[in-house]
Amino acid sequence: MGKLDGRVVLITGAARGQGEQEARLFAEEGAKVVLADILDEQGSAVAKELGPDAAAYVHLDVGEEADWAAAVAAAAETFGSLDGLVNNAGILRCNQLTDTSRQEFAEVCRVNQLGAFLGMRAVTPGLAAAGGGTIVNTSSYAALAGMPFLTSYAASKAAVLAMTRVAALELAGRGIRVNAMCPGAVDTPMTDPAVLDPSADPSADPGRAAEAAAAAAAFYRKAVPLGRIGRPEEVARLALFLTADDSSYVTGQHFVVDGGWLAGVPLPVS
Numbered sequence: 001m002g003k004l005d006g007r008v009v010l011i012t013g014a015a016r017g018q019g020e021q022e023a024r025l026f027a028e029e030g031a032k033v034v035l036a037d038i039l040d041e042q043g044s045a046v047a048k049e050l051g052p053d054a055a056a057y058v059h060l061d062v063g064e065e066a067d068w069a070a071a072v073a074a075a076a077e078t079f080g081s082l083d084g085l086v087n088n089a090g091i092l093r094c095n096q097l098t099d100t101s102r103q104e105f106a107e108v109c110r111v112n113q114l115g116a117f118l119g120m121r122a123v124t125p126g127l128a129a130a131g132g133g134t135i136v137n138t139s140s141y142a143a144l145a146g147m148p149f150l151t152s153y154a155a156s157k158a159a160v161l162a163m164t165r166v167a168a169l170e171l172a173g174r175g176i177r178v179n180a181m182c183p184g185a186v187d188t189p190m191t192d193p194a195v196l197d198p199s200a201d202p203s204a205d206p207g208r209a210a211e212a213a214a215a216a217a218a219f220y221r222k223a224v225p226l227g228r229i230g231r232p233e234e235v236a237r238l239a240l241f242l243t244a245d246d247s248s249y250v251t252g253q254h255f256v257v258d259g260g261w262l263a264g265v266p267l268p269v270s
């Protein structure tokens with residue numbers, strides 16, 4: 001018996017990173033998974049690997065209302081109903097406050113904040129009709145602690161936490177639980193040191209990319225009590241807990257999965 005037998009769950013940003021691992025784990029646990037993303041080739045390939053009985057891929061730009069309507073309809077058409085959503089899609093832009101353009105701020109909020117709102121709103125009627133369900137929103141440690149260069153990202157992720165609490169209160173009566181995850185640093189394309197430093201071109205200078213990776217690993221060893229960056233599978237297991245009946249009495253909460261980063265100052269202890 002899987003923890004998600006009989007469930008149909010839509011996961012956004014499922015072509016790679018945490019969303020991909022969530023899709024793989026949920027399918028393993030018996031769910032029918034609708035993988036949604038804008039990276040159509042990668043997303044379709046993951047769905048194909050999981051097989052047509054377990055997974056389907058839909059193109060969904062989370063900031064577009066019409067895409068949400070089509071994705072929810074496709075989920076119902078393919079698997080009969082929809083009773084779970086993981087709002088995972090997100091983008092990161094790193095710039096100091098004074099270097100952040102209005103356009104960049106708006107785009108980060110369009111994907112991370114508006115996307116989560118549109119998703120919760122689009123799936124609610126179906127989840128209620130299915131007799132209840134679950135919504136898991138992906139926030140970030142950046143919603144809980146300040147970090148330079150993250151004005152737009154932190155703002156959008158704090159909004160996700162605020163919406164999670166409001167939605168949980170409004171939807172509890174319809175049997176829908178809404179919770180949020182706050183990952184720390186997780187090893188996905190989003191945190192690739194070569195990508196985080198836009199001045200670096202890894203193909204032009206592989207040595208520099210290796211240097212950046214080593215510097216990042218040294219930083220996590222020092223800053224994170226557990227001494228390393230997280231793995232996307234470790235976030236997927238939290239998403240599973242919040243989607244499965246294991247968390248049947250949990251709603252309106254956020255859960256930090258960060259190797260202890262936010263717990264305090266990791267002074268050396270012998």
Ligand SMILES: NC(=O)c1ccc[n+]([C@@H]2O[C@H](COP(=O)([O-])OP(=O)(O)OC[C@H]3O[C@@H](n4cnc5c(N)ncnc54)[C@H](O)[C@@H]3O)[C@@H](O)[C@H]2O)c1
Pocket residue numbers: 012013014015016017018019036037038039060061062063087088089090091092111138139140141182183184185186187188189190191
């Ligand atoms: N990696 C980290 O350290 C970290 C930490 C905290 C929170 N998060 C959050 O976790 C989530 C997953 O990120 P990840 O680390 O797997 O990064 P990632 O970049 O590997 O994956 C993000 C996915 O979202 C998709 N996406 C981007 N814009 C989209 C849009 N408009 N519509 C639909 N899909 C879109 C991308 O194509 C990609 O598949 C994000 O919400 C991110 O903000 C990540």
